[in-house]
Amino acid sequence: MSNDLRELTALCPPPAAPVRPRRAGAAVERTVPDSHRALVDAYGVGCFDEFLWIYGVGAENPHLDIAAATEVTRTILRGKPIPRIRAALAAHGLDTDDLVQWGGTDNGDVLLWVPVGAPDAWPTLIVEAGQLDFALVAESSTRVILGLLTGSLRVRCFPEDFPSERPEFAINPYA
Numbered sequence: 001m002s003n004d005l006r007e008l009t010a011l012c013p014p015p016a017a018p019v020r021p022r023r024a025g026a027a028v029e030r031t032v033p034d035s036h037r038a039l040v041d042a043y044g045v046g047c048f049d050e051f052l053w054i055y056g057v058g059a060e061n062p063h064l065d066i067a068a069a070t071e072v073t074r075t076i077l078r079g080k081p082i083p084r085i086r087a088a089l090a091a092h093g094l095d096t097d098d099l100v101q102w103g104g105t106d107n108g109d110v111l112l113w114v115p116v117g118a119p120d121a122w123p124t125l126i127v128e129a130g131q132l133d134f135a136l137v138a139e140s141s142t143r144v145i146l147g148l149l150t151g152s153l154r155v156r157c158f159p160e161d162f163p164s165e166r167p168e169f170a171i172n173p174y175a
Contacts, residue, residue: 004142005038011149012167018044019171021056021065031100032057032066033119035140048145049167051159054103069101073110082131089125092116099125102141109157111144128157 020041040056045064047053059065077085077096089095092114103111108129113122114136123138135155137144147153149167 002035002038002142004035004140004146005042008039008142008146008149009042011146012048012169014043014169015046015171018042019046019060020044021058021060031070031115032102033113033122033140035120035142036102039142039145043169044171046169046171047173048149048169049163050170050173051106051162052103052145052148053105054141054145055101066100066102069104069110070099070112073101073112074099077127077131080131085125085127085131085134088134088136089114103145105129105158107157107159109155111141113141126155126157133157 039054043054045054045056045059045061053064055064055066055069057066062068074097077099086095089098094114094116098115099112100115101110101112102124110127112125112127114125115122120140122140123136124141124144126135126137128134133156137153139147144153148155148158149163151163
């Protein structure tokens with residue numbers, strides 16, 4: 001277990017019975033960094049603090065499946081005039097069709113990997129719903145979540161009341 005995952009599970013314990021996605025084909029599995037696989041192995045797919053959702057490969061719920069969510073987001077971004085995001089991606093030799101979505105928020109914001117370099121070092125692009133603002137964070141998905149929940153990472157488009165003082169993880173917080 002990485003230090004980031006150890007810190008995250010100490011701050012916000014995973015569920016006793018996580019809902020882990022079924023395994024997907026090898027081609028899709030390669031699009032997921034090992035650190036994210038470990039995160040999903042510990043927590044399953046679900047929601048941090050009734051706001052931040054994490055996705056996994058092969059999730060039963062298509063809204064929480066990395067491949068399905070990625071295709072939807074790529075289609076949306078493909079048709080948008082988002083010059084600042086496109087310029088940030090072009091600096092890495094990428095475009096929106098290279099992004100991989102690993103999470104999202106209740107407000108419709110998306111968290112995507114920018115697949116450059118070693119997978120466990122892929123930066124995260126956090127795009128506000130409506131693509132009006134974004135943040136590029138040079139951290140793994142586990143480190144991004146840890147930073148968001150501890151407050152060491154603040155994102156302008158996230159609500160002021162996130163995170164709560166005692167963040168929790170739920171498989172389905174609205175059930």
